[in-house]
Amino acid sequence: MESLVSLSSKEALSASKVGYKAARLARLACEGFPVPAGYVLTSRALREFFRFNGLNSQVENLSQSILKGCFPEHLTKRLQEALTTLGADVLAIRSSAVAEDTQQASMAGQLETFLQIAPDKAAEAIKACWASLFSRGARLYLAQKGLESASTMGVILQRQVFPLYSGVIFSLRPDSGVADELVCEWVSGLGDSLVSGRRSPQRIYLLRSNPRLPPELPSTLAQGLKQLIPLVFKAEEIFNDFLDIEWCLDQEGIFILQARPITTLTRKYLWSNVNIGENYPGTLTPFTWSIIEPFRYGYFHALFKELGLRDKDLELLNPVIKNLVGIHQGKVYYNLTSWYQMFGALPLGQNLAHFFNHYIGLHLPIKAKGPRLETPGFRFWGRLLCCLFSLERKVAAFEREFYRIHQLCRPQTIQGLDLEGLEDLLFKLRHFLEKRWSGAAMADAAAMIFPALLGKFLKAQMGLEPEEALLPLLRGLGLKSVQGLKMIYLLARRIEDHPLRDLLLKGRYQELERSLDSEARELLERFMFEFGGRCYHELMITAPTFEERRDLFWDLVRAALLSSWDPEKRERQERRQRQAFTQKVLKALPWRHRPLFYCLLTLAQQGISLRERARLCQSLIYGDIRQVVLRLGQKLTELGFLGEPGEIFFLEATEIHQLIRGKFLFPETLSQLVQLRQQAFKASESQKPPSTFLLPLASFWQASSSEVRPDGVVLEGLGVSQGRAQGRAKVIRDPARETLSPGEILVAPSTDPGWTSLFLMAGALVLERGGLLSHGAIVAREFGIPAVTEVKGACSLIQSGQTILVDGDQGRVFLLDRDENV
Structure with missing residues (x-):
């Protein structure tokens, strides 16, 4: 690779040669995003500089040696040619280390950025960028991340933009992991004061599903943000990740300055109740949950057997399909991480993930990756197509089998059964639900795949958005x-x-x-x-x-x-209306495309219709289960196990079986168990978790409003890093004169990169200034310590040695032993 390449060239796409910051900008530039024109010095340029000056990573005071070094003549010439071609009077010069802006490390504030640099000063700024990689602070940071050997860097040279506004937009809330909203911050003018935390930004939250801008925004800013929001979603699709994107706006419009993954999301699981929350809109009882979870597992196990997956592959997928749903605050959620792992394991899984997203109406930047299966792709897709094209017959057979068992659940029949007969009928219902659902599952697959294919076809051929095309074509079907x-x-x-x-x-x-x-x-x-x-x-x-x-x-x-x-x-x-729109589409399509359109339309309409027939059976079998369980509740109430029949819903299905068959451990605790669950159920009913969020393994969503607030004076701020920590406060205005002991809570006006070493010891962070993109916020999230910024007067209101509690979730600081004189 050349030592200097255009930022919009394919040569700049290699992150190992130019660093991730430059490579992502190059990718966006190649995709047509508005990126300021520029060049990037590759890692080869740094090697040539080292070789010319006799330097290596073992040299003492390497940073100083780099600053004193000279450029090789050919590199100087190439740099001058590039700057002449660029034709910029003023440059922005930024580091792009290979270890920077990755999922493992952001290196926030560790490396140099120079704004408003004259072209004749470019060489000195480039050397300063290189030198910053080998500074004491950067090496300490990399060592803490296990990246001691990182010593490769690119340097970006771009035309300096003089913006009206500069800011950052996050494609989820980095403080909480909630993916329902975008967070946009900005300041007027250049954005260096925003990143450094010297200025507190303005901020808005926008719904991902409907990002409407507040009407009070200045018109120029509003127009720029309207330009920006679609670019955010497009960038997510390109990088398959949630991003924070630095931007600026001048008279020409929006420019993208940087795009990087949000570094706090590593090894987190994505949860969403979109679509499934419509079916289960409230807090679940233990019995309902004990029906849903095995049903989901049985649903996919039966489906994959129908599709010809080998036993070894089914065993490999078991850990994934057993974890497709979960519970948060008593509400059922998709574990989307497991869903995308499942799709990623299947042939053409990325397409299935796309169909699934379209089906549930959720578009998130998650790439489908899963275990490698041995079942050949042609076998899987061949069986799938055979099943889909014989779907009417399969659903009809499924319905016949269902209505036979449904006939056994008439009220007069249920009333005449004894305890053993009721338990046997409940077993039959659960067995049908968990083992005999493949025909209905195929109907769901058809409703997921064919409308999505029809939408893609019409978008490609006629430029129609899926919503615009599908709604009039899938109506009036006589469901x-x-x-x-x-x-x-x-x-x-x-x-x-x-x-x-x-x-x-x-x-x-x-x-x-x-x-x-x-x-x-x-x-x-x-x-x-x-x-x-x-x-x-x-x-x-x-x-x-x-x-x-x-x-x-x-x-x-x-x-x-x-x-x-x-x-x-x-x-x-x-x-x-459907027929009229169908004729309109047919007339607009070339003759050669009409047969495919008609085939996709027929299959999409059939898939929707058959899915509704299967969905009706699911509703009825849940109703049958309810009647049987209520009658069981009456029987167990008569036997003295329950206070009233409805309490049975606070037992799991296996617990009911254990109670009937004499297998329930400590039956004398049953009333307390039911009462405890009823109390938890009532408390959860008032909670409304967000629809989509990320959490680490072995974590549950905790609503801030339900948390116990300790006594004491409360200071309000902006939560920028999740968690709660209690400890002794240490107010530090000058880290050169004051020290921090391990576990103490760092309280400061703001922080810059020089403070990073203190974060290794801090139990939490409280700052008077700083937004979500400030150095303190980024590093706090990366190190996993709670942080609250924009706490006005924190350094005056909090005393060193005072016990405080920092709540990064709520954006509050509690003064627990406040001095009355303060």
Whole structure:
């Protein structure tokens, strides 16, 4: 490689030659991002400089020797040619070490950056960048990270931008790991004061799903941020990671100055309740959770056997598919890390991950990586395509088997069973749910794959966004779930001109049922068999069904009677609109593409329709399980094990079996166990964790509002690094004159790179100034110590030796033994 290459060239893409900072900028420049024009000195230039000056890493006072060294003549000439071509009057010159801005180390503040450098001073600035890699502070930092041998660096030379605003945007909240929001900070003018922490920035939080800007922003800034936000998401796709991106805005528009992974995310697990939170919207009981977890495992185990995965591969995937869901604050979450590991193990797994993202409506920068399987790709995809093209038959067989067991769960049948019969029926339901779900799983796969393929096809051929194209093409399909609404409508119309109308309007539902004629009664019983196991929050199992609470059903009939709503008419309208849009697309497509469009459209519509049929069976089987378990609860209440039947939902399915079969250890503790779980359930109901976040292994989301706040005076600030730490405070304004003992909490006006060694001993950090990108914030997150910045007057209000508690989650500092004189 050349010793000096253009920043927009392919030669600059090698991180081992130019460093990760330069390589990422080069990648963005090659992808068309607005990156200031420039060049980068490669690691070869540093080697040539060392060789010319007789230097090596063993030289004493190497930094000083570098500053005193001279450039080889050919390197000087090449540098002058590049600067002439660049044509910039003023330069920005920045280090790009190979160990810098990686997942292992940010090297925040350790290496030199020079702004507003005249071209004739460029050589001195370059040497100062090289020298900073071998400074005492940098070597100490690298040693702490286990990177003592790191001695390779590139140097970036770019046209200096004189911005109106400079800032940073994080694609998740680095202080908490919450991925629901973007965090954007900025200052006016150059951004060096933001990074150093000398100035406190302005800050906004933007929803990832809908990043609307606040209306009070200056118009120039608002226009620039509108430019920036799509670039953030595009950069995430390129690097498959959550990023913090430095940017600036001048009269020409937005420029990207740096993009790097957020260094606090290493070895964390990504959780999200997007999509699954719609099915399970509240706090789960222990019984519901004991049904969900094995169902998910059985679902994928049966699916992968259907798709021809070998037993050895299934065994390899077991640890992954056993951990696809988890619980935080009583709510169910996808473990997306495990999902992407599962997809990564399968042939063309990145495509499956893309289909999954489209299916659940979540787009996050996670690359699918998983264990290597032995099952050939052609076998997997061949079986998958065979299953998908015979899906109607498979779902019909699944439905027949389901309705046979559903027939066993009629209320009168359940009421007549004894304890053993109820347990046996619960076992059959759970066995069907965990072992016989492959047909329904294939319907889910079709609904995941074919709409996504159809959306990609239409975007490629017509430039239509998936939402714009798919919504009108997948409507008016006559879904099975709509049939229940039609039955409600028919019953309402039957009562409309009947004397029973008054009973319905007055809410005298029991009397109404007794007075129904044979046809209306037949319609009612048919609804109860086909849809009576459903209701609101049906998959929670704890919610009553229409079969239990017929008043809820009659409320719907009453509403249908009073409205002009006609589901048949509505469906016809939707179908006509779908057909019209389909014809519009067909006319716009070339003849050769129409057969593929029609094939994808048919498969997508079939996948949605069959998925809804299978989804109805899931709702009904959960309703059946509820009825059986409630009856078991009545039996166990009669036997004195429970205080009332509903308490059974606070036992797991295996615990119910153990209780019935005499295997429950310490049954005398049962009432206390149920009471404890009920209390935890009630406390969790008021908690609302974020929808998407990252956590380390063996960690649970803890809501800040539920944490106990210690007594004492509270100072408010900005939490920039998670965690809580209590200890003695040490106020330090000048680290050259004052020392920090291990475990003490460092309190300071702000920090610069020279303070880094103190972070190795600090139990926590409190600063008067600094944002999320300030040196103190970055290094605190990297070292895993709690930190709160922007605590006004911290150095005056906190005394050395005073006991304080630093809460990086809430952005608070608690003064626990505050001197009344302060």
